[in-house]
Amino acid sequence: MKKIEAIIQPFKVEPVKEALHGISVEGMTVTEVKGFGRQKGIREVYRGMEYQVDLLPKVKIEIVAPDDKVQVIVDTILKSARTGRIGDGKIFVYPVEEVIRIRTGETGHAAI
Amino acid sequence: MNPADTAFVLFSAALVMLMTPGLALFYGGLVRSKNVLGTIMQNFFLLGVMGIQWALVGYSLAFGPDIGGLIGSLQYLGLNGVGSEPIEAYAKTIPHAAFMIFQAMFAIITPALITGAWAERLKFSAFLVFILLWGTLVYDPMAHWVWGDGGWLKGLGALDFAGGTVVHVNAGIAALAAALVIGKRAGYGKEAIIPHNLPMTVLGAGLLWFGWFGFNAGSALAADGLATAAFIATHLATCAAVLAWCGAEWLIRGKPTTLGAASGAVAGLVAVTPAAGFVGPMSAVLIGAGAGIICYLAVLAKPKLGYDDSLDVVGVHGFGGVWGALATGLFASRAVNPAGADGLFFGNPAQLGIQALAVLVTLVYSFVLSGILLKLIDAVLGLRVSPEEELAGLDLTEHSESGYSL
Numbered sequence: 001m002k003k004i005e006a007i008i009q010p011f012k013v014e015p016v017k018e019a020l021h022g023i024s025v026e027g028m029t030v031t032e033v034k035g036f037g038r039q040k041g042i043r044e045v046y047r048g049m050e051y052q053v054d055l056l057p058k059v060k061i062e063i064v065a066p067d068d069k070v071q072v073i074v075d076t077i078l079k080s081a082r083t084g085r086i087g088d089g090k091i092f093v094y095p096v097e098e099v100i101r102i103r104t105g106e107t108g109h110a111a112i
Numbered sequence: 113m114n115p116a117d118t119a120f121v122l123f124s125a126a127l128v129m130l131m132t133p134g135l136a137l138f139y140g141g142l143v144r145s146k147n148v149l150g151t152i153m154q155n156f157f158l159l160g161v162m163g164i165q166w167a168l169v170g171y172s173l174a175f176g177p178d179i180g181g182l183i184g185s186l187q188y189l190g191l192n193g194v195g196s197e198p199i200e201a202y203a204k205t206i207p208h209a210a211f212m213i214f215q216a217m218f219a220i221i222t223p224a225l226i227t228g229a230w231a232e233r234l235k236f237s238a239f240l241v242f243i244l245l246w247g248t249l250v251y252d253p254m255a256h257w258v259w260g261d262g263g264w265l266k267g268l269g270a271l272d273f274a275g276g277t278v279v280h281v282n283a284g285i286a287a288l289a290a291a292l293v294i295g296k297r298a299g300y301g302k303e304a305i306i307p308h309n310l311p312m313t314v315l316g317a318g319l320l321w322f323g324w325f326g327f328n329a330g331s332a333l334a335a336d337g338l339a340t341a342a343f344i345a346t347h348l349a350t351c352a353a354v355l356a357w358c359g360a361e362w363l364i365r366g367k368p369t370t371l372g373a374a375s376g377a378v379a380g381l382v383a384v385t386p387a388a389g390f391v392g393p394m395s396a397v398l399i400g401a402g403a404g405i406i407c408y409l410a411v412l413a414k415p416k417l418g419y420d421d422s423l424d425v426v427g428v429h430g431f432g433g434v435w436g437a438l439a440t441g442l443f444a445s446r447a448v449n450p451a452g453a454d455g456l457f458f459g460n461p462a463q464l465g466i467q468a469l470a471v472l473v474t475l476v477y478s479f480v481l482s483g484i485l486l487k488l489i490d491a492v493l494g495l496r497v498s499p500e501e502e503l504a505g506l507d508l509t510e511h512s513e514s515g516y517s518l
Contacts, residue, residue, distance in 0.1 A: 044306065046371055047424060048361070048412040051304035 001096040001112065002070045006061045007035065007089040008081040013059050019080035023072055029062040039087035058089060064096055066109055113198060114205035116335040121210045124330025128217035131323035132159050132224050138316025139228050141309040142423050146505025147232045148515040154227045154239055161240065162220040162247055167191050170219050171212050173252035175202065178262025183253050201261035203333040214330060222251050222279045228423030229287035230294050233502050236510040238495045245485050250478055254278050270470035271444055271452055273342065274331035276386025276437040277474040284430025285475050286482035287421055293486040294495050296420035298502050310370055317374035321350060324381045328388035341448055342388035349400030353380020356404025379407035379428050383436035387443060390452040395443035399436060407432050434471050441467035
C-alpha cells in the first residue's frame, strides 16, 4: 500500500477530484496548506508599502491506495492538475505500513 | 426648547457613539490576527472609561464656567446642574444635558484615534492610565480653549466646527509622540506586517462615514440649514477624498486599492471636520480632494521618516486635521454661516493666520504633554509588552482570548 500526496494549485481541486472519481478512487483527504517552490511570491501593496508574500496557498490531497493502483492515480493527478506553469505543484509517494478502518476494525487492503 | 433640534442632537450623539466601535473594526482589520482583540478592546473599552470620566469631571473641565480662558471650573462635577434647561452659551434650543452627552462622544473617540499609533505592542494597563490622564489633561483643556465659553482660542476667532484641532490634530500629534516614545514593533521594516482582515476595515470605514454625519452635522446643534450644509460638506469632501487618494494611488503605484479607498474616505472626513459648517459644497470638494492627496503622500513618506506609527494616525489625522484647519481659513464663508467668518478666498486673509495659530498651539501642547505623560507612565508601569508577549500577540497575553477559533 502506498500514500500518494499531491500538492496542487487550489483552483485545480475540483478537476482533480472529478478525474479521480472517474477512476473509482474511493476516498481522499484534502488540506489547505501554504508553501513555495520555484514559484516566487507575490507582491501586495498596503498604504503604499509593498510586501513580498512568499507563502502561497496550495491544496494537499492525500490518497492511500494498493500498489497496483498507484501509477494510474499518479497519472490521473498529473493530467488533471497540470497547467504547464511554475507553481503546478508536486506529487510524493510514500510506503504505508498499515491501514485500519475505525468502524469495523478491518485492516490492510480491505480497509482502503 | 425645540423638539426637532433635541431629537436631532440626541440622534447625532448616537451616531458619533457608533464611530468608536466603527474605529475599532477599522483598526482591527489592519493589524495581524493575533492582535485583533487587543486592538478592538482598547477602542471598545474606551467607551466605558471616557464615558464615566466625562460625566465625573471631563464635561466640567471642558465646558464648565471659564477660569482664565484656560479651563472650566468643577461646577458640573458629576453632571451637577446639567439638566433639561438649555445652556445659552452653547445651544439655546436643546437641553443642556443633550449638549453634554453629544460632546461626550467626542471625548471618547478622540483618544481612541491615538490607539492606532501603538498598535500591537502597548500594555493594556499602561493604555488605561495614559488614556485617563490624556483625556483629562490634554483633551479637556483643548476642548475648552476652542469650544468653551471664554476659551482663549475661541476668543481669538479660531474656527473649528466639529473638531479639526481639538480632535484630529490633537490625536494626530499625540500619536507621533507615542510612536517616538514607544518605539517600533519587532520586525518592523524587515518582516511583512500586513492587514489581516481588510473587509473588516472597510466595514469600519463605512460605519465611520455614517457616524460622521452626526459628528459634523450634529455640531450645528440644531436641525436646520446649517446642519444640512455641514452634512453635505461632509459627504462631498469624503467622496472627493476617495477619488483623490485612489487616483493618486493609480498614478503612483499603478492600481487603486480597497484600503486606499477606505483610507481616503477617512482622510476626507478628517479634513472637512473643522470646515463642515463654514464652507460651501464646492469648497468641500476641494478640501476633500486635497486631503486625499496630502494624506496619501504623508503615508508614502512615513517609511522614510523612520517611526512606526502603525496605523497612520499621523498621516491621516495629523496631516488631514492640519490641512482641514488651514483650509477652513481659506474657504470659510459668512454666506454659509453668518456666525463664522470669511476665509482668505473670501477676502479675509487674517483668518488663515488665526487657524495656523490654533494648529500650532495644538501641535505643541499635545505633543509635549503626551510625550511627558508617556515617559512618566513608562518609568512607573512600563509601556511595552515584553518581546515574547509581542510575539505571542496581545489577544492572548493581555486578554487570554483568541480572535478566531476557526
